[in-house]
Amino acid sequence: MASSEKSDNLRGARKARLSRDLVLSTALALVDAEGLDALSMRRLGQELDRDPMSLYRYAANRAALLDGVTEMVLNELAIFPDDPDWQAQLRRIAHDLRLLALRHPNVVPLLVTRPLSTPLGMRPLGTLRPLEQILALLIEAGFTPADALHVYRAYYGFLYGHLLNELQEYIVDPEENEAILRLGLHRLPAKDFPHLRALGPVLADYDGAAELDQGLTILLTGLATQLSPTHHHSDGDAPLEQTGGPR
Amino acid sequence: MASSEKSDNLRGARKARLSRDLVLSTALALVDAEGLDALSMRRLGQELDRDPMSLYRYAANRAALLDGVTEMVLNELAIFPDDPDWQAQLRRIAHDLRLLALRHPNVVPLLVTRPLSTPLGMRPLGTLRPLEQILALLIEAGFTPADALHVYRAYYGFLYGHLLNELQEYIVDPEENEAILRLGLHRLPAKDFPHLRALGPVLADYDGAAELDQGLTILLTGLATQLSPTHHHSDGDAPLEQTGGPR
DNA sequence: ACCTAAAGTCTACAGTGTAGAGAAGTTGTC
């Protein structure tokens, strides 16, 4: 198909210099368009009209390249640690991340999988930024650091779980969705999967945003009964005052 | 360890016939021992003392092999759909699955990732069994099928999220854990990650079971306020009253 | 113009999944 090689750049148009950002964003575009498997060094090189080996200047190896892609995606997520209404902020972040995941569904496996093979401290910094900022948000709201961590865990755990759930039922394009879904369900032996088969219509229309929001309500109210901001930084911690401080 | 090649089978001991179960369980053993990347057709063939191509009799391709492995792991999970105490049952299943995940940490990426690339109806049946059985459990307990699905989603979403969370902080062996962890954290720039760095000690001891159980309490009590069994079903336990469902 | 360091390229190697054709082994029927 695309064996144009140098014909594109013949007349004067010099090859643009590569940069980590350029490499990562074309990698992301490729993953978005054709899936994770399409992202090979050779293919990406071809996409950039460069020798595959040149990529190693910008990512130590393929794994690092993948990390870079997830970092790039997570950078699209905005967090405002100074918002005093932490619950609203958590809600907003959750919905933002959900939209992000729907926009880059092929990246989600990386998002949930890469951290499993990398000790926390060794992860790309861009990946840890949300964690740090949410901790900041919660501590700022009056939680003790340890409690903030607990809240974060419950929150992010639930959030990731929801994303996995929703994406599992959404991969195919909405047009064929119902057909393929039902076709799939039809394959199931009626003896062994009566309930699942009966739920076909219900499965067909999944309102992810609503489900997420409802889950968040459960979680937040549940959390409120177990932990809440103490609102006066207790027993001897440093005066953590950031009103109008440097960002 | 087991690079015996043919020495085992030298004197008379004829090669045992392969079977899907044998193939899948040695595949699982290999993944448990050396990780997902070690599971190549050639390597697995060598482990079984067979030509790699023979494996294709028992799994259509590598992806199907991976599916088989996850199926095999999920088969270790027992569910009793007749238990009238559905909350206790959900609790028990969650803890069982947690232990399963800790016993096969390298399989967890498959567990959460494979469903993302396979429409629900096309998934291996063994993978859908827990879903069907939990639906049965909930319906048996008096939920309407649609509500059962909602409960299942919230529950499984939370559960998977927790597993991802816990495994992220647990990969390395507990002995080195603290050291490596702290070493990792030390790498983080103090300017950008103050909270995260300060939480080093807290991160070091993570009680997964407790955290999971606490989360389940939050979830179940939260669920009770939004949905409950309508119980026009058989007799037995004392139900919570029905609040006319939202939506 | 020269030097230096960075950026990009070429070649090569060991590994991958798997299609296709064939060989070896197993089983059933006479």
Add this chain to the structure above:
DNA sequence: GACAACTTCTCTACACTGTAGACTTTAGGT
């Protein structure tokens, strides 16, 4: 036994992968 039908396993080959190492080209500074 002999034959056939069928399953299971093996061999060869191909296109593709990540990446080490040595090399060539380019860009900037003085």
